[in-house]
Amino acid sequence: MTGYVTxxxxxxxxxxxxLALLFAEAVRSLCIHKPNGRELLRQIYFIGVKSQSxxxxxxxFTGMVLCAQTYFxxxxxxxxxATLAVVSVSMCGELGPVLTGLMVAGRVGxxxxxxxxxxxxxxxxxxxxxLAAHPVDYLVVPRLLATLIAMPxxxxxxxxxxxxxxxxxxxxxxxxxxxxxxxxxxxxxxxxDVVMGVLKSVVFGGVIALVGCHKGIxxxxxxxGVGRATTEAVVYxxxxxxxxxxFLTMFLTPLLGGL
Amino acid sequence: xxxxxxxxxxxxxxxxxxxxxxxxxSGESVVIxxxxxxxxxxxxxxxxxxxxxxxxxxxxDGQDITPMNERQLLEVRRKFGMLFQGAALFDSLTVAxxxxxxxxREGKHTxxxxxxxVEQALDMVELQxxxxxxxxxxxxxxxxxxxxxxxxxxxxxxxLYDEPTTGLDPVVSxxxxxxxxxxxxxxxxxxxVVTHDMRSARRVGQRILxxxxxxxxxxxxxxxxxxxxxxxxxxxxKGISDPKEHTF
Ligand SMILES: Nc1ncnc2c1ncn2[C@@H]1O[C@H](COP(=O)(O)OP(=O)(O)OP(=O)(O)O)[C@@H](O)[C@H]1O
Ligand SMILES: [Mg+2]
Numbered sequence: 001m002t003g004y005v006t007x008x009x010x011x012x013x014x015x016x017x018x019l020a021l022l023f024a025e026a027v028r029s030l031c032i033h034k035p036n037g038r039e040l041l042r043q044i045y046f047i048g049v050k051s052q053s054x055x056x057x058x059x060x061f062t063g064m065v066l067c068a069q070t071y072f073x074x075x076x077x078x079x080x081x082a083t084l085a086v087v088s089v090s091m092c093g094e095l096g097p098v099l100t101g102l103m104v105a106g107r108v109g110x111x112x113x114x115x116x117x118x119x120x121x122x123x124x125x126x127x128x129x130x131l132a133a134h135p136v137d138y139l140v141v142p143r144l145l146a147t148l149i150a151m152p153x154x155x156x157x158x159x160x161x162x163x164x165x166x167x168x169x170x171x172x173x174x175x176x177x178x179x180x181x182x183x184x185x186x187x188x189x190x191x192x193d194v195v196m197g198v199l200k201s202v203v204f205g206g207v208i209a210l211v212g213c214h215k216g217i218x219x220x221x222x223x224x225g226v227g228r229a230t231t232e233a234v235v236y237x238x239x240x241x242x243x244x245x246x247f248l249t250m251f252l253t254p255l256l257g258g259l
Numbered sequence: 260x261x262x263x264x265x266x267x268x269x270x271x272x273x274x275x276x277x278x279x280x281x282x283x284x285s286g287e288s289v290v291i292x293x294x295x296x297x298x299x300x301x302x303x304x305x306x307x308x309x310x311x312x313x314x315x316x317x318x319x320d321g322q323d324i325t326p327m328n329e330r331q332l333l334e335v336r337r338k339f340g341m342l343f344q345g346a347a348l349f350d351s352l353t354v355a356x357x358x359x360x361x362x363x364r365e366g367k368h369t370x371x372x373x374x375x376x377v378e379q380a381l382d383m384v385e386l387q388x389x390x391x392x393x394x395x396x397x398x399x400x401x402x403x404x405x406x407x408x409x410x411x412x413x414x415x416x417x418x419l420y421d422e423p424t425t426g427l428d429p430v431v432s433x434x435x436x437x438x439x440x441x442x443x444x445x446x447x448x449x450x451x452v453v454t455h456d457m458r459s460a461r462r463v464g465q466r467i468l469x470x471x472x473x474x475x476x477x478x479x480x481x482x483x484x485x486x487x488x489x490x491x492x493x494x495x496x497k498g499i500s501d502p503k504e505h506t507f
Contacts, residue, residue, distance in 0.1 A: 119349075122345065122347060122350070123343050123345055123347035124347050124348075124349055124350070126304070126309050126343070126347060127341075127343060127347035127348075127349070128349075129309060129329075129332075129333075129336065130307055130309065130336055130339060130340075130341040130410075131336075131360050131361050131364070131409075132333045132334075132336050132337050132361070132364070133333075133360075133364060134329060134330065134333055
């Protein structure tokens with residue numbers, strides 16, 4: 001049992017090392033070549049625009065249930081007007097970026113792993129290499145940049161809609177006083193909460209794209225290999241998001257305290 | 260010029276290449292034959308640096324490519340064109356985009372020039388008017404010919420053909436053989452052709468290399484191969500199976 005756990009942890013750390021190498025190669029590529037603009041736009045469209053419905057539904061319903069649950073508890077101690085402040089702070093700092101990250105990992109990370117994995121097993125990646133195109137320049141960089149651009153925007157949307165939905169539920173359904181709770185929300189939500197959410201979403205975006213591309217590029221043989229790469233991309237990206245979220249909160253909170 | 264010194268490669272416990280030595284002059288056309296699963300595709304992937312050997316060296320124009328990193332290899336690979344056994348077309352791109360991939364990346368040509376060169380290349384492989392099709396709309400043999408057009412359009416110095424005529428009808432096979440010869444003679448390219456088709460080996464090869472049990476077992480002109488009395492070579496060129504293999 002402990003053997004299994006230590007192996008699992010060492011594999012996970014090894015995986016992080018490979019992601020770091022892939023990231024370094026992508027940065028090197030950005031220093032040498034200008035990324036392909038059309039491909040970048042195509043990826044932003046696919047990753048950003050096409051993920052909106054999923055991300056918005058997640059954000060809205062999370063905000064709604066968070067507001068309702070907080071209200072039920074706070075109502076007992078007569079703190080109704082603090083409800084929205086809780087919704088806003090937790091949406092900005094934690095739930096917005098994490099849930100957006102998980103949804104995008106499921107949609108986009110999986111698609112990247114499947115696409116690149118299929119290219120690998122059908123030798124298309126080898127063909128790219130013979131045509132003097134580095135797979136990192138041609139495949140990874142546009143996807144990575146597009147995810148880094150799209151994730152903060154998607155997260156911001158999700159946070160905004162989550163808070164709005166929470167407000168609607170709180171004020172119109174549960175009868176919280178709108179003026180008081182709005183004032184409390186503004187007082188307790190700090191700029192640092194919003195900055196934290198945005199910074200986290202950028203990190204999560206990087207994790208999703210790197211894990212998806214890496215799993216695709218090193219994909220095993222055949223349809224089974226592609227299937228496994230896709231599953232692993234989602235699982236590893238999600239776990240990495242959840243674990244790194246904790247450490248990001250611990251590190252960023254003191255750093256952003258001065259804002 | 261390509262030189263391979265004592266190249267070894269294993270996958271798990273399977274020693275696929277076990278000390279390959281060969282030497283190919285510039286402008287020469289060499290045919291590599293050998294049993295299915297004998298490691299021919301693996302060998303030519305080493306020549307272009309797609310795979311790294313466990314030991315041994317691959318010298319391209321006197322430069323050892325085995326210790327190079329991927330970016331250095333990209334420079335070396337500009338000299339090469341490669342036709343993959345399974346064509347390996349980019350399935351998200353059209354035929355024209357596939358064929359013009361290298362030209363578009365070089366960025367030295369106008370769209371008009373590129374279209375003209377694509378048309379000419381598709382003409383050579385007898386696929387006129389397929390520019391806007393997707394690879395999934397083509398037959399296996401057509402894909403292979405698109406792969407061939409993609410490999411030769413930028414006039415590389417060395418072309419590696421992995422089974423260029425497998426899966427093609429006899430008439431098209433013949434025209435591909437002629438194309439390989441034309442490319443060789445006109446552009447003075449070095450051609451390395453992997454094939455099972457002995458008729459085509461005889462037509463395109465100035466020299467035949469036989470890969471057997473991970474080594475170059477035989478090397479000689481096509482005539483020497485066809486008149487060889489060595490049992491392994493003779494059985495292969497005449498297509499006679501080993502009676503021991505029919506045990507059921
Ligand atoms: N990625 C791999 N992992 C493990 N074994 C491999 C791998 N690629 C090839 N092999 C093994 O290497 C051997 C040689 O394969 P290769 O594709 O070079 O054969 P070949 O001579 O080209 O055959 P064919 O004429 O059928 O194309 C095969 O036995 C195959 O099982
Ligand atoms: Mg082969």
